[in-house]
Amino acid sequence: MKYTQLGRTGLKVSRLVLGTMNFGPQTDESTSHGIMDAALDAGVNVVDTANVYGWGENKGRTEEIIGSWFDQGGGRRDRTVLATKVYGSMSREGETWPNEDRLSALNIRRAVEASLKRLRTDYIDLYQFHHIDRLTPFEEIWQAVDVLIQQGKILYAGSSNFPGYKIAQANEIAARRGSTYGLVSEQCLYNLHERRAEMEVLPAAREYGLGVIPWSPLHGGLLGGVIRKEVTGGRRASGRTAEALTDTAVRARIQAYEDLLDKHGLEPGEVALAWLLTRPGVTGPIVGPRTAEQLDSALRAVELELSEDVLTGLDEIFPGPGPSPEAFAW
Template sequence: MKYTYLGKTGLKVSRLCLGTMNFGPSTEEKEAFKIMDAALDAGVNFFDTANVYGGNEHRGWTEEIIGRWFAQGGGRREKVVLATKVYGNMEHPIVDPNEQGGLSAYKIRRHLEGSLRRLQTDHIELYQMHHVDRNVSWDELWNAFQTHQNQGKIGYVGASNFAGRDLVKAQYEAEKRGLLGLVSEQHKYSLLCRLPELEVLPAAEEHGIGVIAWSPLDGGVLGGNLNPKEGSRTARQTERLEKLRPQLEQFSKLCKELGESEATVALAWTLVHPAMTAPIIGPRTLEQFEQTLRVVEVELSEDVLARLDEIFPGPGGEAPRAYAW
């Protein structure tokens, strides 16, 4: 496994981040335990989850599974750089309006306590805002996070789904207070979703924010399965797949020439951008996890990158060059 620093911190994380969203709803606990054990054995030390993972009927389920895995001991907790998130509602928003999606000092405290309890730990290395909430001030947010950092409950603060301007604003407000600020931004990024190259990735790189790519396979579309089983996709998903088929067939042909799977190439491509810390891999089975480990060994040549640009054109570079010059 290869490692890099998380943003501008001295914390080293693996260049693959284990996503756990499938644990519970799609992956039973026993299999999830096997995947997490295999991750540690392979040197993957960066685990990502969220307080809402588990589905509407059992929010928090995924954190509970990870907590029971930690409880087995054997140094599991000590070996993991743990990341979770806050924003979504956990209880019944109709009863308590403060449980609706959003951020506040009140909500951060309550949800942090819930995550710590479910995860059976006393601290979280990376606590991430799952979405931006422009209705709350940075005075409130940075004061709240600083309180929990001073208590030792969280190590670093990260973001997810922030626009470039939100990242810059967060760092500006943190610097005014003498704080480290955001160390990471978890953002949707893949060969089929390259808009972050306009603003988000440049802003993150300039401000020392490590980027963690979510959905780097675009929900499996870039995984090479051009003919999924009947009934495995919705009508809308099937329509999108057919629309993308010409590109995906070219992509499959290129991957065959390289002797690599589509998933491997798509994940390796995300690691090329200098702002990228790690893509999130979300295996449902141990076999799927093991198939992703080769990603960090793959180096894509300039010629291959140029061909990928032809198949999956990006926005044309950073703003404003992409559209003004």
């Protein structure tokens, strides 16, 4: 496994991040534990989750699965950089109550305590805001975060799904009030097919020293060889991926992508991950394997070196918008 620093921090993290959104809803506890053990054995030291994972009536279930894994001992917690998120409502259906969502100081305080209990640990390495909160000022958010850092309950704060201007606003306010760190990472939608983050988010992250952690690196499976699987009788596309392929322009791009990689004898899913690892400022993409085999494929991507011919071909198929303001102005 290869490692890098998380943004401007001294924290050393693996170039792949293990995402756990499938743990509980699609992957049972025993299999989830096996995947986490295999990832840790391979050197993946970052586990990413969120308090709402498990979804619906099972919100919090994913954190509980991780907590029971930590309880097995063997240095699992000490070797893991643990990242979770706060924002979404943890109220059960029909039990909605004020201050159980968003980023008020009250909800942050309560949410941290609840996550620590489910995760069976006394601290969270990276505590991430799952979305911007248009109702809570950053002064209040940083006050709550600073207290948690002083208490040793979290070490760093990060963002997720933030636009570039909010990254700037958050860190300028943190600096103005003398907060401990400000944001140190941004978790955003970024992949070959969806490159709009290059306009504002990635430049803002680089300017303020945030590590970038892309989610959905295969764009819901669209970049994982979906057309090839259709032809060979493998798992067929469903949901949003199947819907996307009904667009003739999208299907043509994906076909060109798969043809390019067939020409070079490369696996689409591994290339999509390896491409992200060539992007400036990217710490490591989140991979969310449902099985051990999917984890093995993701691990191979870390060692994959893409030739200039392949990189050029990928840019021709998925050119991206380019940086701002040139992407939309002169």
